[in-house]
Amino acid sequence: MTEPLLLARDLSMTFTRRSSLFGARARKIRALDGVSFEIAAGETLGVVGESGCGKSTLARCLLRLLRPTGGCVRFDGVDVLSLADDAMRRLRQRMQIVLQNPFSSLNPRLAGFDLVAEPLRTHRTMSRAQMREAVAALLAEVGLTSDFMSRHPHQLSGGQAQRIALARSLALNPSLLILDEPTSALDVSVQAQIINLLIRLQRQRGLTYLFITHDLGVIQHISDRIAVMYLGKIVEEAASEAIFADPKHPYTQALLSSTPSPDPASGSERIILPGAAPSAATPPPGCAFHPRCAHVMDHCRAEYPAPRAVGESHRVSCHLYENERA
Amino acid sequence: MPILTVENLQVQFTTPFGAVKALRGIDFELARGDILGLVGETGCGKSVTGRSVMRLLDENAQVTAGRVIFDDVDLLQLSEAEMRQIRGKRIAMVFQDPATALNPLFTIGQQIKDVLRAHSDLAKPARQQQAVELLASVGLPEPAQMVDVYPHQLSGGQQQRAMIALSLAGEPEVIIADEPTTALDVTIQAQILDLLRQLQRDRAISVILITHDLGIVAETCQRVVVLYAGRVVERASVAAVFADPQHPYTQGLLAALPRPGSRGSDLKVIPGSVPSGLESLAGCAFAPRCEFVMARCREHQPPLTIVGGEHQSACHLHEGAFND
Amino acid sequence: MKAKARFRIEAGSSAWFLLRDRAAMVSLAFLILLAFSAIFAPLLTPYASQGRGDPDLKSKFKPPALEHPFGTDGLGRDQAARLMFGARRSLSMGLLVVLIAIAVGTPLGMAAGYLGGWIDEAIMRVTDVFLAFPPLLLAIAIAAALGASYINAVLAIAVTWWPWYARLARAQTLVVKERAYIEAARGIGVRDRVIIARHILPNIMTPIVVQGTLDVGTAILVAAGLSFIGLGTQAPFADWGVMISDGRLFFLSGRWWMSTFPGLAIFLTAMAFNFLGDGFRVAADPRLRRLL
Numbered sequence: 001m002t003e004p005l006l007l008a009r010d011l012s013m014t015f016t017r018r019s020s021l022f023g024a025r026a027r028k029i030r031a032l033d034g035v036s037f038e039i040a041a042g043e044t045l046g047v048v049g050e051s052g053c054g055k056s057t058l059a060r061c062l063l064r065l066l067r068p069t070g071g072c073v074r075f076d077g078v079d080v081l082s083l084a085d086d087a088m089r090r091l092r093q094r095m096q097i098v099l100q101n102p103f104s105s106l107n108p109r110l111a112g113f114d115l116v117a118e119p120l121r122t123h124r125t126m127s128r129a130q131m132r133e134a135v136a137a138l139l140a141e142v143g144l145t146s147d148f149m150s151r152h153p154h155q156l157s158g159g160q161a162q163r164i165a166l167a168r169s170l171a172l173n174p175s176l177l178i179l180d181e182p183t184s185a186l187d188v189s190v191q192a193q194i195i196n197l198l199i200r201l202q203r204q205r206g207l208t209y210l211f212i213t214h215d216l217g218v219i220q221h222i223s224d225r226i227a228v229m230y231l232g233k234i235v236e237e238a239a240s241e242a243i244f245a246d247p248k249h250p251y252t253q254a255l256l257s258s259t260p261s262p263d264p265a266s267g268s269e270r271i272i273l274p275g276a277a278p279s280a281a282t283p284p285p286g287c288a289f290h291p292r293c294a295h296v297m298d299h300c301r302a303e304y305p306a307p308r309a310v311g312e313s314h315r316v317s318c319h320l321y322e323n324e325r326a
Numbered sequence: 327m328p329i330l331t332v333e334n335l336q337v338q339f340t341t342p343f344g345a346v347k348a349l350r351g352i353d354f355e356l357a358r359g360d361i362l363g364l365v366g367e368t369g370c371g372k373s374v375t376g377r378s379v380m381r382l383l384d385e386n387a388q389v390t391a392g393r394v395i396f397d398d399v400d401l402l403q404l405s406e407a408e409m410r411q412i413r414g415k416r417i418a419m420v421f422q423d424p425a426t427a428l429n430p431l432f433t434i435g436q437q438i439k440d441v442l443r444a445h446s447d448l449a450k451p452a453r454q455q456q457a458v459e460l461l462a463s464v465g466l467p468e469p470a471q472m473v474d475v476y477p478h479q480l481s482g483g484q485q486q487r488a489m490i491a492l493s494l495a496g497e498p499e500v501i502i503a504d505e506p507t508t509a510l511d512v513t514i515q516a517q518i519l520d521l522l523r524q525l526q527r528d529r530a531i532s533v534i535l536i537t538h539d540l541g542i543v544a545e546t547c548q549r550v551v552v553l554y555a556g557r558v559v560e561r562a563s564v565a566a567v568f569a570d571p572q573h574p575y576t577q578g579l580l581a582a583l584p585r586p587g588s589r590g591s592d593l594k595v596i597p598g599s600v601p602s603g604l605e606s607l608a609g610c611a612f613a614p615r616c617e618f619v620m621a622r623c624r625e626h627q628p629p630l631t632i633v634g635g636e637h638q639s640a641c642h643l644h645e646g647a648f649n650d
Numbered sequence: 651m652k653a654k655a656r657f658r659i660e661a662g663s664s665a666w667f668l669l670r671d672r673a674a675m676v677s678l679a680f681l682i683l684l685a686f687s688a689i690f691a692p693l694l695t696p697y698a699s700q701g702r703g704d705p706d707l708k709s710k711f712k713p714p715a716l717e718h719p720f721g722t723d724g725l726g727r728d729q730a731a732r733l734m735f736g737a738r739r740s741l742s743m744g745l746l747v748v749l750i751a752i753a754v755g756t757p758l759g760m761a762a763g764y765l766g767g768w769i770d771e772a773i774m775r776v777t778d779v780f781l782a783f784p785p786l787l788l789a790i791a792i793a794a795a796l797g798a799s800y801i802n803a804v805l806a807i808a809v810t811w812w813p814w815y816a817r818l819a820r821a822q823t824l825v826v827k828e829r830a831y832i833e834a835a836r837g838i839g840v841r842d843r844v845i846i847a848r849h850i851l852p853n854i855m856t857p858i859v860v861q862g863t864l865d866v867g868t869a870i871l872v873a874a875g876l877s878f879i880g881l882g883t884q885a886p887f888a889d890w891g892v893m894i895s896d897g898r899l900f901f902l903s904g905r906w907w908m909s910t911f912p913g914l915a916i917f918l919t920a921m922a923f924n925f926l927g928d929g930f931r932v933a934a935d936p937r938l939r940r941l942l
Binding site for chain 2: 050051157158159187188189190191192193195196199214216217218220221222223240241244254255257258259260261262263264270272273274276277
């Protein structure tokens with residue numbers, strides 16, 4: 001088997017917050033706890049989870065925008081976490097991030113041209129004419145005319161601004177795009193435009209996506225495989241179809257069932273989870289989901305279930321499947 | 327007879343850039359005991375509609391036409407003092423972000439008891455008792471302790487439950503819930519929507535649910551009003567709208583949603599973007615983005631037309647079809 | 651039609667709000683007039699040489715009249731000409747102090763805020779040392795140590811002033827640093843110094859310009875103070891502080907005009923800079939615009 005484009009092993013991130021001025025008692029927040037996965041070139045891995053599950057921290061750790069406190073990240077065979085700063089800066093050409101809200105991720109003082117040209121200025125040497133040509137081509141690729149070179153972010157609609165952000169992230173011809181809720185701030189009709197664009201770009205450029213979202217409708221549409229996160233851990237990972245057709249983990253089942261479907265006839269019995277997700281500062285012992293789980297057993301409270309295979313490339317961390325064989 | 331009727335409601339905002347028309351004539355009825363969905367994208371006027379009914383608009387907003395009939399009275403004609411007797415007592419509001427809608431300086435119990443003091447003749451011990459019962463009725467754990475808790479000590483879902491308990495304190499007949507679950511996670515959203523359905527069922531409260539999420543409408547509401555650029559484009563029962571949407575905008579919105587099995591295919595797209603309230607619209611507001619646009623769409627605003635039963639849609643396409 | 655609407659929205663920007671602020675506009679007009687009369691002083695007065703300090707002993711202590719609208723001083727010099735030439739020094743001292751303070755304080759503050767760690771600690775402790783002294787006393791001490799002159803007075807005041815801008819720039823940098831576009835730039839691999847220059851600096855300039863405008867008036871006042879006690883502009887040249895100092899002995903003996911007019915000039919100029927700075931502040935902050 002060939003090496004995956006991106007590989008994470010046992011990735012952990014613990015934030016230490018000083019609770020008082022003199023830091024007598026430091027609070028530890030385990031935002032990521034032993035996260036492992038792989039993404040093959042050209043594939044889309046969807047990461048889904050609710051607020052506070054660590055999905056955005058994961059994105060930042062993979063790009064080393066945050067330094068993980070444990071584990072290993074390999075991108076195209078390179079150990080990302082041991083690179084020197086300058087080498088890391090150069091590697092970022094090949095792995096780019098698109099953030100949720102384009103109006104906060106685009107510097108309000110810069111015009112479209114400067115925004116899209118910034119990565120080229122940073123990593124390439126080219127004349128201004130070449131740069132204009134490159135920017136025009138990038139804008140065309142995301143469906144914008146060259147008029148947008150002179151527009152500032154406040155003159156754009158949400159969809160146009162997210163297209164600018166996309167053009168910017170494509171400028172250096174990356175292999176991997178990490179998309180952190182790229183459509184969550186957009187209206188439905190505009191969201192569809194951006195999703196179509198992302199799928200088209202992936203086909204044309206052979207891009208690999210890590211797509212982070214809380215929206216199950218969006219993630220099933222775009223992902224080949226899906227990882228479900230709960231409180232800093234991946235609790236289930238499988239092919240997109242398998243997650244939707246045959247969810248194994250009780251949390252995945254509840255998540256699917258809680259998502260309102262735009263089809264009044266679907267009327268299936270809803271699983272309504274009690275309570276809320278616990279804080280990562282005070283995770284419950286054993287399986288973090290056990291206080292809300294309908295199938296909770298005694299050893300769920302004591303021991304975290306190791307991930308096990310329950311089908312072809314279907315992994316789940318739940319004691320319910322202890323005796324099953326893949 | 328409907329409990330609340332909104333007729334030709336028009337609202338505009340005075341801004342440095344000129345008058346912005348937020349509502350260009352909204353009509354709908356809220357039937358007693360129903361959950362009515364007001365749905366639309368950013369800037370369609372759904373929140374302004376809710377605030378107009380409550381008379382909670384900002385100072386730079388003016389209602390330029392229309393009526394809001396509640397119990398045979400036009401709320402827009404009432405004095406501020408008379409309106410205070412309605413607001414909180416007969417019509418209550420639940421806001422999107424409970425963290426900012428609850429006062430951080432007072433306990434949940436104090437805030438509920440304030441409403442009870444204003445809107446009921448309960449004595450002090452009875453108010454305490456009532457506050458505990460209200461918190462229990464919205465499903466907060468250990469309600470007797472919850473009355474002494476400050477909003478920041480609650481999770482987002484619990485805050486929204488407390489907000490709903492607060493809105494119930496005046497025993498209102500109507501609750502206007504403005505994006506009540508947008509700030510919440512999906513599993514918590516499911517809890518809150520379930521609570522709203524339960525209140526409607528057990529207390530016969532009529533609810534206007536303002537949302538941008540068609541899924542929420544499909545699962546929670548009986549009837550739905552689709553807004554676009556400050557006008558009603560379609561209204562009907564939820565079953566009718568989702569099974570057989572008539573207005574091209576509603577059709578486009580539904581088709582734009584990713585659904586199970588749609589993976590990798592092109593989603594249907596509505597080209598362009600919503601017009602700003604600064605522009606005056608001669609014809610149909612949706613005409614510039616509509617795939618079925620005709621010459622008259624750009625000149626004449628289509629009226630709401632009955633397209634079957636109680637299903638109405640404002641589109642010139644229906645004229646030929648139903649007049650023949 | 652579309653383009654027109656766009657233009658109107660642009661017109662609703664900060665500049666548009668500033669134009670509607672009457673106090674700021676009157677102040678701006680006053681300051682432009684003042685700057686104009688300072689720059690073109692030799693062309694605007696028949697007494698240019700007196701403005702530069704030449705005495706005219708025949709016409710000492712003349713009260714205001716048509717010939718000398720602001721009167722003359724103890725060496726017979728036309729006060730109107732002295733005020734115009736004095737404006738050159740007083741205005742330039744105020745502006746220079748603030749420009750130097752911004753030029754020194756802003757980069758240090760941005761470095762402290764963006765880089766954090768020991769660099770932050772070091773820079774902030776240095777500002778603490780400067781801020782521990784009463785600013786006027788520190789300026790007097792430095793000016794006295796450097797020797798009395800126009801440029802030394804400017805440097806002395808600027809030394810007491812830059813820590814304020816370092817603190818302001820640091821505080822603003824800490825806010826802007828958390829914005830998503832900074833993370834986006836880091837994700838592209840942009841170097842730290844480019845991030846500071848391109849993404850942080852333009853986004854923290856508004857409060858700094860506002861503070862700077864407010865400060866020019868105060869700086870003129872402090873500079874006049876140094877000149878008043880003889881540590882600033884030296885004879886035969888004059889600034890407004892020197893003029894007040896020259897006139898103070900005669901104020902109670904009936905020659906009120908000598909100190910009054912330069913005093914008024916300082917007062918009005920300081921007030922104009924305050925109104926203008928306040929106008930900038932309100933125009934730049936959408937939350938304050940409602941109050942208009």
